[in-house]
Amino acid sequence: DSGVTQTPKHLITATGQRVTLRCSPRSGDLSVYWYQQSLDQGLQFLIQYYNGEERAKGNILERFSAQQFPDLHSELNLSSLELGDSALYFCASTPTGTGNTEAFFGQGTRLTVV
Amino acid sequence: LAKTTQPISMDSYEGQEVNITCSHNNIATNDYITWYQQFPSQGPRFIIQGYKTKVKNEVASLFIPADRKSSTLSLPRVSLSDTAVYYCLPPRSSNTGKLIFGQGTTLQVKP
Numbered sequence: 001d002s003g004v005t006q007t008p009k010h011l012i013t014a015t016g017q018r019v020t021l022r023c024s025p026r027s028g029d030l031s032v033y034w035y036q037q038s039l040d041q042g043l044q045f046l047i048q049y050y051n052g053e054e055r056a057k058g059n060i061l062e063r064f065s066a067q068q069f070p071d072l073h074s075e076l077n078l079s080s081l082e083l084g085d086s087a088l089y090f091c092a093s094t095p096t097g098t099g100n101t102e103a104f105f106g107q108g109t110r111l112t113v114v
Numbered sequence: 115l116a117k118t119t120q121p122i123s124m125d126s127y128e129g130q131e132v133n134i135t136c137s138h139n140n141i142a143t144n145d146y147i148t149w150y151q152q153f154p155s156q157g158p159r160f161i162i163q164g165y166k167t168k169v170k171n172e173v174a175s176l177f178i179p180a181d182r183k184s185s186t187l188s189l190p191r192v193s194l195s196d197t198a199v200y201y202c203l204p205p206r207s208s209n210t211g212k213l214i215f216g217q218g219t220t221l222q223v224k225p
Contacts, residue, residue, distance in 0.1 A: 002157070033213055043158065043201075043215040056212045090157045092213065103150075103213055105157025 003027065004093050006106035014114055018079040021109045025072055025093030031055070032074040033094075033103065034066055038087040049074055050096075081113045118202045123220045132189045134219050136202030139183050147178060147185045148203045150215070158201065158215070162187070189221075197223045 003026035013019055025032050034046040045058035049068035060066075063081075068074040078085060088110050092103040120136040138147065146165055150158040162169055164176040164185070175188040189196055199218040 002159075004157075035215075042217050043152075045212055045214050048212065058212060058214070088155065092157070102160040102163070103158075105159065108155070108157055110155075 002104040004104050004106035010110050012112045021076040023074045023091035029093035029095050031094045033092040034076050035090045036087050086113045118204050120219045125222050132192050135186045137184045149187050150201045152199045192223045
C-alpha cells in the first residue's frame with residue numbers, strides 16, 4: 001500500500017460527459033502529480049500541484065482541469081469526454097515540490113468512455 | 115527538459131542478472147538519477163535513486179560513472195515476477211517538478 005488513495009477505481013461514462021477523479025496523497029505529502037496512461041502507452045504527465053498551487057504543467061488538454069484543496073487532496077476534472085480519453089489515470093505524491101524524493105503512486109482510476 | 119535514452123525492450127531468463135543502461139547527457143550538478151518499475155495496470159513504484167558511483171538496496175543496484183551521463187540499473191537473479199517496464203527519469207525532472215516518464219524498457223523474463 002503506497003498510502004496514496006484514488007477514487008473511484010473504475011468509471012464508465014458516455015462521450016460528452018464530465019467526470020471528477022479524486023486523489024488523497026500520503027499523509028504529510030504536499031505535492032500531487034497527475035498522469036494519463038492509455039492502453040500500451042507511456043505515462044503522460046498532466047499537471048503537478050504543490051501545497052495548493054499549480055507548480056508544473058504537462059500536456060494537459062484544455063478540457064481537463066485540476067485543483068488541490070487545503071486538506072491537500074486533489075481532483076482532476078475531465079469534461080466533454082471523448083473516446084480517446086479512455087485511459088488509466090494515476091496520481092502520485094511527494095513530500096516536496098521536486099522529484100528528488102521517492103514518489104508514491106496510487107492504484108489508478110480506469111476511465112472508460114463509451 | 116533533458117531526455118533519456120534506454121532500450122525499448124529486453125529479454126532475459128530466470129536467474130540471470132539484468133542490466134539496463136540509460137543515457138542522460140544533459141545532467142546538471144545537482145540532479146539525481148531515479149528509476150521506477152511498473153507492472154501492468156499498476157502505478158509505478160520507485161526502485162532506486164542515486165547521485166554518483168554505486169547505490170544498492172534490497173531490490174537493485176545502480177551504477178553511475180564519473181561523468182554521470184549514463185546510469186545502469188542492475189537486477190540480480192531476475193524471476194518471472196520482475197517482468198515489468200523500467201523507467202529511467204530524466205535528471206532535470208527532479209528539479210523542475212515535472213516527473214516525466216519516457217517510454218521505459220519493457221523487460222520480459224522467461225522461464
